[in-house]
Amino acid sequence: MKLPLIDGQGNAAGEIEADDSVFGIEPNLAVVHQAVTAQRANARQGNSSTLNRSGIRQASKKTGRQKGGGRARLGTPSSPTRIGGAVAHGPHPRSYRQRLPKRMRRLAIRSLLSQRASEGGVIVAAPDVEFEAKTSAMSSLCRALGVERTALVVSDGVDDALVRGTQNLPNIQAMPAQTLNSYLILTHDQLIMTEAAVRRCEAMWAVDSDRADEGAGDA
DSSP: OEEEEEOTTSOEEEEEEOOHHHHSSOOOHHHHHHHHHHHHHHTOOOOOOOOOGGGOOOOOSOSSOSSSSSSOOOOOTTSTTSTTOOOTTOOOOOOOOOOOOHHHHHHHHHHHHHHHHHTTOEEEEOTTOOOOSOHHHHHHHHHHTTOOSOEEEEESSOOHHHHHHHTTOTTEEEEEGGGOOHHHHHTOSEEEEEHHHHHHHHHHHSHHHHHHHHHHHHO
8 A cells, every 4th residue: 555745845755655454454334333432432421410219308298188189199299290309210320331352443443544545535744844833834734735624643652843733723633643543533534644653553553463462362
């Protein structure tokens, strides 16, 4: 798989060879859906809480006679049908956590990287491109690199200048390759990567690395 190199003026500066097992596979959309669903579920706190009848501090005496009043039967003030009463079938604190195997998480990331690459949405910044800690400079650079809507700027490790330069751009987000995830790739139209970030992705998510992890686990 070849990825285009773009210089700071938006001109083609060649191509780099990328691992087909990371940037050139057939996307598995079913696994992508499971990975994104699990990630969004794990981000939920599950703190919503309502009071049931036993949690309402009210008198337990019935508020009216059972019969003879000509009205509907009334229970205690804690009844869900009364104002100030309990909530029927309301939410209570719970865990929304979903477990996803490591191989499925990695496959989802490879699928999304491959899909973006096949659509021309992966741009590799040429080695002479410098990321400045200025919003105006980063905005101009992103336009020159061909960013049209939303983009992830991926570096190898945390780049303080890159983070400062993009933090005020609403459609641009900077992050290291080590923290890429399926949801972020899915919600951004383009990826701007340094060559070092491409190599880091290959080292982390190539098929060979999965096999190496399996061998280490068996040992």
